[in-house]
Amino acid sequence: MPETRMVKTPMARALLLATLAAALLTSGCAGWVRDNTTQAPTPWRRIQPAALPVTLPDSRDFPIVAARMRDTGAVYKSYIVALGNPTVLPGENRLLVDVQTLPDSLFGALVQPPRVFPVPLYTMETLTETTTREFPDMRVKVADGARRNRYGDYDYVIAQDGENSCVLAWQLISDRKRTLPERIEAIRLDYRVCGVGSNIRALLAPFEALTLTLPETVLEAHDLIDGM
Incomplete structure (x- = not known):
């Protein structure tokens, strides 16, 4: 008999997912999903800076003070990097990193x-x-326009008073075709820093020089340009 092959068209995959979802709902799994605590965020736990998925340049004003992480289901890993604050302003200088992976089943x-x-x-x-x-x-x-770090464009705002300056910068890295490794869906970066004086570039320097250190390589923006 001729070998039977499954048709792997987008329509076939969509129908398969719909069928499986219906099976889960009718079998009572929907209630399990709603009540499944494995999908809830875990408590924040302290980690060593070496365990972070990012490396920051050495900085006298903004050294890494502490690091924490938590998991949300099997898809998200979130990190908070507390940085030094040379000002007397309230609030924490920090870098937030969220790594969204693709499901493995x-x-x-x-x-x-x-x-x-x-x-x-x-x-x-x-x-x-x-x-x-x-x-x-x-x-x-x-800011009037975006700036660029190793992984592409990012947006930011500037806050100032008579003695201090602050920045809030954010970036979503989601180019899975050219930038991210196969298992990573997206990476979110959110950076908040305050310093003495009015040198905005100095405040943004750590964000522009950071390096993502995931198990698989994340291509930098200049690598993409060189390869085009």
Whole structure:
């Protein structure tokens, strides 16, 4: 008899996923999914800087003070990197990193936790709320244009008073065709730093020089340009 082959068209895959989802719902698995605590975020736990998926340049003003991480399901790993703060301003200098991986099974694709970061990362409303909370009593300005680090363009805002300056920078790396390794869906970076004086470039320097150190290589922007 001739060998029977499964047709792997997009329509066939969609029908297969729909069939499996219906089977889960009718078999009572939907209730298990709603009540499944494995999809909830784990408590934050301290880790060593060497365990972070990112390396920051040495900095006298913004050294790594502490690092924490947590998991959300089997898809998300989130990190908080607390940085030194040379000012007396309230708030924590920090870098947030969220790594979203692809599910490693069909069931994992059907049962996923809610996204841990919004897309887009900020709207004007949420950006205003964030800057009001992070930089009270400071003059805040959205940068006229994006800047560029190793992994592409990023956006940022500037906050200043008479003695200090702060920046909030954010970036979503989601180019799976050219930049990210096969198992990574997206990486979100969110960087908040305040320093003495008015040198904005010095505040942004650590963010522009950071290196992602995931198990698989993340291509840098200049690598993409060189390879075109």
